[in-house]
Amino acid sequence: MTTHAAETSSASSASSTSNTFARPPADDVPADVPAGVPAAAYEAGFTESASGRVYTVTGGDWEQVLGAGEDYTERLTVNMGPQHPSTHGVLRLVLEIEGETVVQTRVVIGYLHTGIEKSCEFRTWTQAVTFLTRADYLSPLYNETAYCLAVEKLLGVTEEIPERATVIRVLVMELQRIASHLVWLATGAMEIGATTGMIFGFREREKILDLLEAITGLRMNHAYIRPGGLAQDLPDGVERDIRAFLDDMPKRIREYHALLSGQPIWKGRMVDVNYIDAASCIALGVTGPVLRAAGLAWDLRKTMPYCGYETYDFDVPTSLDADSYARYLVRLEEMGESLKIIEQCLARLRPGPVMIADKKIAWPAQLSIGTDGMGNSLDHIRKIMGTSMEALIHHFKLVTEGFRVPAGQVYTAVESPRGELGYHVVSDGGTRPHRVHVRDPSFVNLQAVPAMTEGGQIADVIVGVASVDPVLGGVDR
Amino acid sequence: MSYPSSFGAPAVPPLAAAGDPDLSVFGGDPLWLILLKAVAVFAFLLLMTLFAIVFERKVVARMQQRVGPNRHGPKGWLQSLADGVKLMLKEDIIPVLADRPVFILAPVVSAIPAFLAFSVIPFGPEVSIFGHHTALQLADLPVAVLFVLSASSLGVYGLILSGWASGSTYPLLGSLRSAAQIISYEVAMGLSFVAVFLNSGTLSTSGIVAGQRHWWNVVLVPSFIIYCIAMVGETNRTPFDLPEAEGELVGGFHTEYSSIKFAFFFLAEYINTVTVSAVATTLFLGGWQPPPIPYFSHFDTGWFPVIWFVLKLLAFLFLFIWLRGTLPRLRYDQFMAFGWKVLIPVGLVWLLAVATFKVYRENVTDRTPWLIGFGIAVGILLIITLVDPGARKHAERLEAAERERTRNAPSLDRIPWPPPQPSSKSPSPPYGPGPNRPSSVIVAGGPRQES
Numbered sequence: 001m002t003t004h005a006a007e008t009s010s011a012s013s014a015s016s017t018s019n020t021f022a023r024p025p026a027d028d029v030p031a032d033v034p035a036g037v038p039a040a041a042y043e044a045g046f047t048e049s050a051s052g053r054v055y056t057v058t059g060g061d062w063e064q065v066l067g068a069g070e071d072y073t074e075r076l077t078v079n080m081g082p083q084h085p086s087t088h089g090v091l092r093l094v095l096e097i098e099g100e101t102v103v104q105t106r107v108v109i110g111y112l113h114t115g116i117e118k119s120c121e122f123r124t125w126t127q128a129v130t131f132l133t134r135a136d137y138l139s140p141l142y143n144e145t146a147y148c149l150a151v152e153k154l155l156g157v158t159e160e161i162p163e164r165a166t167v168i169r170v171l172v173m174e175l176q177r178i179a180s181h182l183v184w185l186a187t188g189a190m191e192i193g194a195t196t197g198m199i200f201g202f203r204e205r206e207k208i209l210d211l212l213e214a215i216t217g218l219r220m221n222h223a224y225i226r227p228g229g230l231a232q233d234l235p236d237g238v239e240r241d242i243r244a245f246l247d248d249m250p251k252r253i254r255e256y257h258a259l260l261s262g263q264p265i266w267k268g269r270m271v272d273v274n275y276i277d278a279a280s281c282i283a284l285g286v287t288g289p290v291l292r293a294a295g296l297a298w299d300l301r302k303t304m305p306y307c308g309y310e311t312y313d314f315d316v317p318t319s320l321d322a323d324s325y326a327r328y329l330v331r332l333e334e335m336g337e338s339l340k341i342i343e344q345c346l347a348r349l350r351p352g353p354v355m356i357a358d359k360k361i362a363w364p365a366q367l368s369i370g371t372d373g374m375g376n377s378l379d380h381i382r383k384i385m386g387t388s389m390e391a392l393i394h395h396f397k398l399v400t401e402g403f404r405v406p407a408g409q410v411y412t413a414v415e416s417p418r419g420e421l422g423y424h425v426v427s428d429g430g431t432r433p434h435r436v437h438v439r440d441p442s443f444v445n446l447q448a449v450p451a452m453t454e455g456g457q458i459a460d461v462i463v464g465v466a467s468v469d470p471v472l473g474g475v476d477r
Numbered sequence: 478m479s480y481p482s483s484f485g486a487p488a489v490p491p492l493a494a495a496g497d498p499d500l501s502v503f504g505g506d507p508l509w510l511i512l513l514k515a516v517a518v519f520a521f522l523l524l525m526t527l528f529a530i531v532f533e534r535k536v537v538a539r540m541q542q543r544v545g546p547n548r549h550g551p552k553g554w555l556q557s558l559a560d561g562v563k564l565m566l567k568e569d570i571i572p573v574l575a576d577r578p579v580f581i582l583a584p585v586v587s588a589i590p591a592f593l594a595f596s597v598i599p600f601g602p603e604v605s606i607f608g609h610h611t612a613l614q615l616a617d618l619p620v621a622v623l624f625v626l627s628a629s630s631l632g633v634y635g636l637i638l639s640g641w642a643s644g645s646t647y648p649l650l651g652s653l654r655s656a657a658q659i660i661s662y663e664v665a666m667g668l669s670f671v672a673v674f675l676n677s678g679t680l681s682t683s684g685i686v687a688g689q690r691h692w693w694n695v696v697l698v699p700s701f702i703i704y705c706i707a708m709v710g711e712t713n714r715t716p717f718d719l720p721e722a723e724g725e726l727v728g729g730f731h732t733e734y735s736s737i738k739f740a741f742f743f744l745a746e747y748i749n750t751v752t753v754s755a756v757a758t759t760l761f762l763g764g765w766q767p768p769p770i771p772y773f774s775h776f777d778t779g780w781f782p783v784i785w786f787v788l789k790l791l792a793f794l795f796l797f798i799w800l801r802g803t804l805p806r807l808r809y810d811q812f813m814a815f816g817w818k819v820l821i822p823v824g825l826v827w828l829l830a831v832a833t834f835k836v837y838r839e840n841v842t843d844r845t846p847w848l849i850g851f852g853i854a855v856g857i858l859l860i861i862t863l864v865d866p867g868a869r870k871h872a873e874r875l876e877a878a879e880r881e882r883t884r885n886a887p888s889l890d891r892i893p894w895p896p897p898q899p900s901s902k903s904p905s906p907p908y909g910p911g912p913n914r915p916s917s918v919i920v921a922g923g924p925r926q927e928s
Contacts, residue, residue, distance in 0.1 A: 078646050085727060100650075100809050193715055193806030199541035265716055265805050278887040283895035296887045303889065320886050458650070459725050459808040 074098050078458070082111040086191040086462045089472035091446075093461060100457045105450040109443075112476040120436040124402025125151050126363055128433055130223045135438055136474030137220060138180045141172050141212075142416040143474075144225035147436070149306060150412040150425040151227040154405045157356055164352040165229040166307050171345035172215060172224065173307075173414075174338040175242075178249070179208040180417035180469075181331045185256065188328070188466035192269050192459075197260055204252050207245055214238045217367070229355035232367045239346055246346075249339055253332060261329070270325035274452035274464035277322050284451070285444045288419025289334065290468060292318045293326035300415035307414075314340050324467040334417075359394070361403050402431040418442050418469055438477055442470035503617045503683075510606060514615045518595055525790075526747040530557035532791075533798045540802040561740060569736035574644030583642055584734065584741035587635025591748035594628035597621040598755045599683045601765045601782035613765075613783065614683060621682040622670055625756055626663065629711060632749060633659040636713075636730045639742070643733040651729025654719045654809060661816040662710035662717075668824030669704040672697050672831045673760050686764030693763040699827040701761045703820055705796070708753035710816065712746065714797055716804040719812060754793030755786075762789045 046055045076097050082090035090111035096104040116135050120128040132147050133140040152158050186201025209219040214235055216224035224231050260266045276286070278294040291298050299316040301309040317333035319326035355362045368377035384391045407429035413422035419441030428434040445468045452464040506514070531546060531554055538545025546556035571580060601613035618624055633655060640652020674680055676697060677688040685694070695701050710717040721729030728734075731742045758764055765782030767773045807815070841847055887893045 076646060076649075078650075086725065189805065193718065194804070195537065195715075196541050196802050197805070199543065203542065259803075263804070265807055268811050269805060269808055277893075279893035279895060282893060294887070296892065297889060298892075320882055457808055457810060459806075462725050 075103065080461070081108075086465070088187065088465065088470055091465065091470060091472055091475075093449075093465070095458065095461060097458060100459075102453055102456055102458060102461055105453045105461060107446050107449050109446065109472070109475050112472045114473075114477065116477045117436050117438060120433050122432065124431055125227055125405055125433060126402055128436060129226060132436070132438070133221045133223050134473060135477050136416065136418070136421070136440060136442065136471045138183055138471045138473075139176055139416045139418070139421075140221050140223075141169075141176045141225060142414055142421050143438070144223065145169055145173060145307070146412055146414045146416075146421050146423045147425065148225050148227045149414070150410050150423045151405060153410045153412060154408055154425060154427050155227070155361065155403075156406070157228065157358065157361065160356050160358065162229060162353045162356065163348075164233075164350060165354040165356075167345050167348050168215075168230055168234060168354060169225055170307050170309070170312070171242075171342055171349075172212060172222075174341045174345070175208050175211060177338045177417045178335045179205045179212070181335050182208070184331060184417075184466070184469045185328075188463075188469075189260065191462050191466050192266075194260065194266065197256070200252070200256060200259065204249065207248075211238065211241055211245060214241065226355075226363055228358070228361045228363070229353070231363070233354045234349070239349070242342065242346060246339055246343055250336065253335055256332060261332075267325060269459070269463055270323065270328060270467075271321075272323050272325075273456065273460050274324045274467055275322050276448050276452050280451060281448065284447045286419070286448045288415075288417070288441050288445065289327050289330045290445055290448065291419070292316065293330045294322040295320045300413055300420055304413065306412070312341050312344050314338075324463050327467045360398075363398070404429060404431050405433075413439070416441055418471065418474070419445055421474075438474070440474040440477065442468075442472070443475045446470050446475060503612065503614070506609065506611050510609055510611060511615070513606070514611075515596075518615050519592065522592060522595055522748050522751060523744075525751045526744055527557045527561070528554075529747050529751060529794055530560070531555075532794065533801070536795065536798045537802045540799075564740040564743075565737050567736040569738065570733075572644055572733050575733065576642040576644065579638050579642035580733075581738070583635050583639035584738045584745070585635070586638060587632055588741045588745040588748070590628040590631040590635075591745045591752060593631075594625045594752045595748075595755065597624055597682050598752075598759055599686050599764055600786050601780065602778060604779055612683060613780075617681050617683045620680045622674070622680050622685070622756075622760070625682075625752075626667060626670070629749065629752070630659065630663055632745065635742075635745065639734065640730040643730075645733050647726040647728070647732045648730050651719075651721055651726045651732070654726075655713060655730060657813065658710060658713070658717065658719060658816075661813060662707045662820070665703055665816060665820035665824050666707035666711060668821065668828055669700040669707065670760065671828050672700040675828075675831055675835055682759050682764070686759055686766060689763040689766055691769070693761065693766070693769070695761045695763075697761070697831065699823060700831075701757075703824050703827075704757060704761065706820060708757060709797065709800060710812075712749045712753055712797075714746075714750065715801040716807050717812060718806055719809055750794065750797055751790065754790050754797070757793055758786060758789040764789075 046053050048054075078095040078097055079092065080086075080095055081092035092108035092111065094104075094106040094108060095102050114134070116131045119131050123131070129144050129147060132143045135143050149158070152161060182201045182205040184201075186198045186205070189195075189197025189201065212222065213219045215238055216222035216231070218224075276290065276294060278291065278296045281287075281291045281294050281296070287298060295318055297316045297318045300306070301312075301314075302316055314337045317330050317337065319330055367375065368379075370378065384395050405427040407427050409424065409426040411422055411424045413420050415421075420439065421441055422439030424435075424437040424439065425433055426435040449461075449464055449468060452468075453461045456464070534556070535545040535553070546553035549555040549559040571577060596615040597617055599612065599614040599617070603610055603612050605611075636655040636659075637652045640648040640650075640655070643649070673685065673694050676694060677685045679685060679688065709715075713719070713721060719729075721731060726732070731739055734742060765777075765786040767777050767782065767785050837844075837847065
């Protein structure tokens with residue numbers, strides 16, 4: 001090791017003489033770097049290059065960062081993520097461990113920041129859907145619905161949304177809730193080594209994605225729900241497919257129970273692990289299955305209904321155990337409840353429009369499958385172009401400029417698979433949002449991870465993160 | 478199930494009676510035959526590895542309603558060969574912080590003992606190879622099973638060294654886990670062997686197989702079960718794959734390895750799997766002996782027994798795969814607790830029972846008082862278990878706790894709000910255009926024009 005340190009220090013001194021390696025500004029360096037640490041061996045710094053300053057951020061000994069004071073000799077810092085098989089994308093967990101016991105968990109986010117909220121301010125109210133659907137990419141339709149409910153509230157047209165559109169919104173949302181929970185089941189099972197559980201989860205999710213593809217045209221990131229209604233109506237025959245799925249799914253849920261629920265190892269890994277009670281959940285703003293597994297039946301579909309949820313018959317499963325196993329059971333139960341809602345949606349589907357009648361808001365699209373995929377129906381465009389100059393102007397104005405939304409601000413929230421998904425939308429009266437802020441449940445729920453995992457084992461951290469079910473697309477937006 | 482007639486001295490004539498096993502058939506082979514056997518064992522292990530990987534992937538795929546590998550070779554059976562070639566052609570990365578000599582040595586240390594252990598596994602009885610009368614076994618020792626144990630413990634050095642030499646956190650954790658794991662489960666494994674030794678009266682593998690002519694040692698059920706569990710722990714396979722727990726430690730000890738070095742670890746893992754399966758076959762399932770079914774039992778000479786041996790081996794491999802398709806991974810502390818608090822005590826008690834029984838069979842002539850005493854002891858135990866004096870109280874306590882919990886349960890009428898925080902700041906002002914956002918004129922269409 002000593003030869004190695006000598007090598008690196010000589011290498012860095014050589015590079016500093018050639019003046020390609022610049023020391024960072026004084027305030028960037030930890031003040032109390034102990035003497036004897038190989039100078040600049042793996043220090044953060046920057047180099048000047050033709051394309052500008054290139055920063056190097058590297059690791060190093062934790063003592064260098066934390067300084068003296070506490071005895072860290074028995075402590076190991078594990079940088080779990082952002083590239084790690086079990087951190088649900090690019091979550092980074094900085095764990096301090098003593099042996100196998102986790103002493104401190106720090107959650108670091110921001111690796112998937114895509115500027116979705118900001119981008120919305122530069123597109124029309126309708127186009128924003130295309131960004132927002134990519135935020136929480138496992139429940140895109142919830143993002144779309146919550147945003148569209150907000151825009152409709154700003155427009156004051158909530159009452160004018162066609163019944164059929166609302167029912168279909170509920171239908172696709174509940175389908176997606178099952179799909180999202182299935183991904184959670186699959187990834188959670190995979191992370192503790194239950195490969196068959198993984199395949200089972202993804203197998204059924206695939207069926208739901210097929211249904212959603214038939215309905216919306218895309219498997220994910222649908223951009224299906226628009227301010228004023230839906231992009232298109234249900235295709236022929238999809239109701240039959242959904243019914244077939246409804247017949248099949250209860251069997252599958254029983255299969256998950258048979259494979260996992262009673263299994264001693266599965267229970268051993270989850271029961272009494274990552275406990276967090278209702279009071280702590282509320283103090284941290286945690287919602288969704290984590291809160292319900294702690295005993296509080298807080299489900300926005302019941303407590304603050306939207307999209308007519310108050311007229312559907314379903315239960316809110318809860319548990320008092322507040323551990324990972326309770327969250328697992330709650331999610332499996334929720335899948336069953338979603339199936340009940342989907343069935344009621346199918347019974348309520350009546351023929352009718354799926355877009356608001358107001359032509360000043362309704363996106364004038366008639367989608368159809370063309371040779372190059374789904375797009376504007378050529379017949380529709382021919383009709384617009386060929387029959388009326390006013391129709392052409394209207395179409396042009398609405399598509400390029402968009403509609404104006406009265407100034408004001410609203411907050412709407414829906415119960416996404418992960419918890420309360422809120423949209424705070426501000427309009428300054430123009431054709432684009434002044435501000436769209438997403439209250440993403442994954443973001444808030446991640447706060448609970450340190451509370452759940454500190455004092456446990458490394459393996460419990462994985463289970464804990466999985467039981468929160470964060471989607472980093474939503475966390476970072 | 479009654480105990481075998483061979484249990485104890487009389488039924489196994491030469492082996493159990495004599496102090497040392499009869500190994501006269503070994504050691505007389507000419508050099509070319511020894512080389513031939515060594516190469517054959519080596520080739521067998523390599524082929525089994527190639528086979529086992531595809532077999533595992535295909536079987537797990539069937540269990541999970543997938544297709545599995547089906548591209549390379551007939552029905553995908555050459556998949557692992559293709560993977561092996563690919564691994565050898567990949568870039569070999571050695572981390573800067575790694576201790577180079579040890580880092581390079583570790584995979585070799587891991588792979589060689591895996592091969593070594595197989596040299597004492599009997600594939601079949603004596604056969605004639607080009608006129609030479611010889612056993613289908615590379616070598617045998619009076620302490621052959623101990624040799625297997627020592628070879629498998631040497632293999633763990635590879636894992637520990639690789640974890641230490643990688644200079645990285647996950648491998649270090651993985652190697653620590655594997656060290657603890659192998660030490661713990663080696664004890665249980667050794668205990669399960671002792672019952673077999675007591676039964677067979679020998680430690681030589683050929684002797685143990687010969688002693689199972691009439692009754693397989695699988696009748697020592699607890700030993701067999703303990704061995705089956707310990708062998709999974711020994712080979713780091715699901716549900717005991719903690720040293721390489723993908724979900725936690727990325728790859729565990731082999732996280733930093735790539736290319737051919739990684740392939741060595743992979744090879745070692747699968748050869749270890751084959752080896753422990755072969756040991757299980759030899760010690761408990763009668764080795765190359767045909768199944769004790771009237772018609773089959775005639776096929777116990779010449780080359781036929783090799784078929785039985787391989788079939789039994791495959792059955793164990795299937796067991797490994799089945800476990801992987803069914804079970805999640807244990808947590809480290811649960812795994813250690815299971816090893817030390819369940820496997821080892823049970824193994825010890827069972828060993829005591831076997832030894833007692835053996836002494837009893839050989840030395841006690843008037844058995845009636847012993848049987849009566851034993852019966853009374855079992856009866857008392859049964860009564861205590863069935864009556865269970867503390868059960869009612871325990872149930873009451875549980876019920877009270879449950880009532881208390883339900884009474885304190887949060888509900889929508891009684892939301893457990895956190896206590897108010899004293900706040901010095903005034904509430905933030907209502908949303909308004911920030912300093913960087915003068916309320917701009919909204920220009921219809923096109924990008925927003927600031928100023």
